[in-house]
C-alpha cells in the first residue's frame with residue numbers, strides 16, 4: 001500500500017452551530033454526515049471544550065508516564081483496564097507505546113486511581129472526571145447533529161447511549177516514545193525511521209474523540225487516490241478529531257464508515273494522545289436504525305448487544321474486521 005499522501009480532512013466549526021439558528025445547524029449537520037460517510041474522520045474546531053481542562057488532563061498523563069517503571073507497573077497489567085506497555089489486547093498484538101486505559105465510570109475510576117497516583121488519587125480522578133464530562137458533551141453534540149443530518153425521528157437516539165448511566169465508555173492515554181533506537185531488523189522500508197506505534201484497526205464503539213500533543217503519527221486508510229493509501233492526519237492540540245466507530249457503522253446500516261487507522265512513532269518527538277471512546281451500555285441492542293433501511297438499501301447487519309460485540313472483539317486480533325461477523329449479505 002502506498003504510504004502517506006496528504007488529504008484535506010474536513011474541518012467542522014461548531015461555533016456557528018451553537019447559534020442554534022435552525023438553518024445553520026442543519027447545514028453543519030449535513031457537513032458532519034458527509035465527512036463521516038466519506039472519510040469516517042473529521043476535525044472539530046471551536047468545540048467548546050475548556051482548554052484548561054484539556055491541559056490539566058495532559059499534565060496528569062505526562063506526570064504518570066514520567067514515573068519510574070516499577071511505579072507505573074503497579075497500575076497494570078491491563079485486564080483490559082490499567083497500565084500497559086507494548087502489548088495490546090489479549091491475542092499477541094504489539095505496539096511501540098505505553099498506555100493507560102480507564103473506564104469512565106467514576107467509581108471504577110476512583111478505584112483505579114489509587115494505583116495510578118498514590119500520592120493524590122482524588123486529584124487524579126477529579127481531573128479525569130472533568131475531562132470526561134467535557135469530551136462526552138462534545139461527543140453527544142456531534143451525535144445529535146449526526147442524528148439531525150441523517151433525518152432520524154429522535155435526534156437523541158444516538159447520544160442517549162452515551163448519556164445512559166451504564167454506558168461503557170473508556171478513556172485511553174497513549175504515550176509513544178521517540179523511535180531513535182530502531183534496529184535494521186525492525187525497519188519497515190515504507191516507514192523510514194518510524195515504527196508502528198499502534199497497528200491498523202477500526203475503533204469498535206460509536207465514536208472516538210481524539211486529542212494529541214503537537215506530534216504527528218496518526219494515519220488513516222483512504223481509497224481517495226484509486227487504491228488504498230495511508231494518509232497522515234496532522235496534529236492540532238487545539239482541536240479534536242472525531243473518529244467514527246463500528247457501532248455507528250452498524251446503526252447507520254453501513255452509511256457512516258468506521259475508518260481504519262494506525263499510529264506511527266515519530267523519530268524526534270514523543271506523542272501523547274488522549275482518546276474518549278463513547279460506548280453504549282453492555283445490554284444495549286445495536287441494529288441498523290429503521291430510517292437507514294430501505295428497499296434500495298436493505299439491512300446489512302444483524303442485531304447484537306454491545307456486550308456480545310465486546311466479547312467478540314477481545315477474542316480477535318486488533319486489525320480484524322469484526323463487523324463482518326454480523327453482516328447479513
Ligand code: GA4
Nearest residue numbers: 080088089090093203204313314316317318
Ligand atoms: C481499539 C480501540 C481502543 O483503543 C480499545 C482497544 C482494545 C484494547 O486495547 O483493550 C482492543 C482494540 C481496541 C480492538 C480489538 C481488541 C480490543 C485491543 C484488541 C486487540 C480500548 C478498544 O475498545 O478496542
